Amino acid sequence: xxxxxxxxxxxxxxxxxxxxxxxxxxxxxxxxxxxxxxxxxxxxxxxxxxxxxxxxxxxxxxxxxxxxxxxxxxxxxxxxxxxxxxxxxxxxxxxxxxxxxxxxxxxxxxxxxxxxxxxxxxxxxxxxxxxxxxxxxxxxxxxxxxxxxxxxxxxxxxxxxxxxxxxxxxxxxxxxxxxxxxxxxxxxxxxxxxxxxxxxxxxxxxxxxxxxxxxxxxxxxxxxxxxxxxxxxxxxxxxxxxxxxxxxxxxxxxxxxxxxxx
Numbered sequence: 001x002x003x004x005x006x007x008x009x010x011x012x013x014x015x016x017x018x019x020x021x022x023x024x025x026x027x028x029x030x031x032x033x034x035x036x037x038x039x040x041x042x043x044x045x046x047x048x049x050x051x052x053x054x055x056x057x058x059x060x061x062x063x064x065x066x067x068x069x070x071x072x073x074x075x076x077x078x079x080x081x082x083x084x085x086x087x088x089x090x091x092x093x094x095x096x097x098x099x100x101x102x103x104x105x106x107x108x109x110x111x112x113x114x115x116x117x118x119x120x121x122x123x124x125x126x127x128x129x130x131x132x133x134x135x136x137x138x139x140x141x142x143x144x145x146x147x148x149x150x151x152x153x154x155x156x157x158x159x160x161x162x163x164x165x166x167x168x169x170x171x172x173x174x175x176x177x178x179x180x181x182x183x184x185x186x187x188x189x190x191x192x193x194x195x196x197x198x199x200x201x202x203x204x205x206x207x208x209x210x211x212x213x214x215x216x217x218x219x220x221x222x223x224x225x226x227x228x229x230x231x232x233x234x235x236x237x238x239x240x241x242x243x244x245x246x247x248x249x250x251x252x253x254x255x256x257x258x259x260x261x262x
Contacts, residue, residue, distance in 0.1 A: 001080070001084055001087070001088055004080060004085065004088040005087075005088040005091045005092070008088060008089055008091070008092045009091075009092045012061060012092045012093065012096070014061065015057050015058060015060075015061035015062075015093070015096070016092075016096055018057045019054050019057055019096055019100050022050060022053050022054065022057075022100075023100065023103050023104070023107065026043060026046065026047075026050060026104065026107050027107050027110075029042060029043050029046070029111070030043045030107045030108070030110050030111035031110075033111045033112075034110065034111060034113055034114055038112075038114035041128065043107060043108055043111035043112075043132075044108050044111065044112065044128045044129065044132040045128045045132075047104050047105075047107075047108050047128070047131055047132030047133075047137055048127070048128060048131030048132060048137075048140075048173045048174070048176070048177060049169075049170070049173040049174070050104055050137070051097075051100070051101065051104070051137060051140040051141040051143075051144045051169065051172075051173065052144060052165070052166065052169025052170060052172070052173050053169075054096075054097060054100050054141050054144055054145070055141070055143075055144025055145060055147055055148045055165045055169050056148070056162050056165050056166055056169070058093045058096075058097075058144075058145050058148040058149070058165075059147075059148035059151060059152060059158065059161040059162045059164075059165040060158050060161070060162060061093075062089075062090075062093055062145075062148055062149055062152050063089075063149055063152030063153045063156075063161075063250075063254070064151070064152035064155065064156060064157055064158045064161040065152075065158065066089070066152075067152070067153075067156035067157075067257075068156065068157060068158060082254065082255045082258040083251065083255065086250075086251050086254055086255075090149065090247065093145045093148075093149070094142060094145060096145075097138070097141040097142045097144070097145045098138050098141070098142065100137075100138070100141050101135070101136075101137035101138025101139065101140065101141040101142070102137075102138050104132070104137040104138075104141075105132070105133055105134065105135075105136075105137050105138070108132040108133060108137075109133070122225070123203075123205065123206050123225070124205070124225040124228040125184075125205045125206035125222075125223040125224070125225060125227065125228060125231065126206050127177050127178055129228075130177045130228075130231055130232070130235070131173075131176070131177040133232075134228075134229075134232045135232060135236050136177065136232060136235055136236070136239075139235070139236050139239040139240055139243070140172060140173075140176065140239055142239070142240070142243050143172065143239045143242055143243045143246070144165065144168075144169050144172075145243075146242075146243040146246035146247050146250070147164065147165050147168050147169070147246060148161060148165045149246070149247065149250045150246050150247075150249055150250040150253065151164040151165055153250050153253045153254045153257055154253060156257070176235075176239075177235065179238075180231070180234050180235060180238065181223075183234060184223050184227055184230075184231055184234075185223070185224065185227050185230070186208065186221055186222070186223060187205070187221075187222060187223075187224045188219065188220065188221050188222075189203075189219075189220055189222075190213065190217050190218070190219055190220070191203055191217065191218055191220050192215070192216050192217045192218065203220050203222050204222075204224060204225045204226075205222040205223045205224040205225045205226075205227075206222055206223040207220055207221075207222045208221045208222055208223065209221045
């Protein structure tokens with residue numbers, strides 16, 4: 001099994017290089033921010049969408065390609081069972097997804113080297129911050145690979161697999177980091193600031209609601225920064241559970257499809 005898994009690492013080199021190219025582009029944007037626009041925040045905002053592109057890469061390179069080129073027939077005619085072959089085949093993209101996500105986190109951190117020093121109040125509970133930091137990019141990329149896998153087995157064609165991965169990736173990238181908001185702790189407090197806009201109050205978290213009270217103060221309801229790691233844990237568990245469900249379903253569907261292919 002080890003030889004088969006290593007064999008697919010070699011076959012998947014174009015996919016790995018494509019993911020690396022995506023990271024290079026994100027790193028160039030981060031370098032631009034660090035040097036010229038420390039408050040831009042574009043790298044962090046794109047971090048929530050970038051896993052979708054990694055998923056699209058694997059939608060082309062994974063099971064849809066195996067069925068299109070009929071290489072799955074040759075692979076399953078060897079000594080390995082369909083289950084063992086599936087595990088050998090999925091190792092490369094899953095490791096790629098984890099490395100990709102960790103690199104995204106690192107690039108986002110680099111992009112904020114100057115802004116962290118200039119900005120006094122960091123909102124660690126904003127959508128873009130949650131989606132671009134810690135393990136979130138890695139587990140979402142694993143989810144996108146899982147989506148690409150099951151789409152490839154179901155459709156057996158690259159174009160529909162890419163379309164499904166793109167659609168679900170866009171949905172997760174633009175809304176996913178808010179799905180568990182009802183489970184997050186909420187705090188209230190009185191705040192005042194030099195700017196009349198309540199959205200710019202120096203609140204240690206993400207503002208939900210604010211109402212003026214007296215003497216230029218506001219009563220603010222917000223998600224506190226102290227809940228950041230709790231939030232990351234919840235999303236990590238959710239995305240990993242969904243990924244596991246998708247991969248188990250993919251294995252079941254693949255075993256059925258492989259019987260028809262041979």
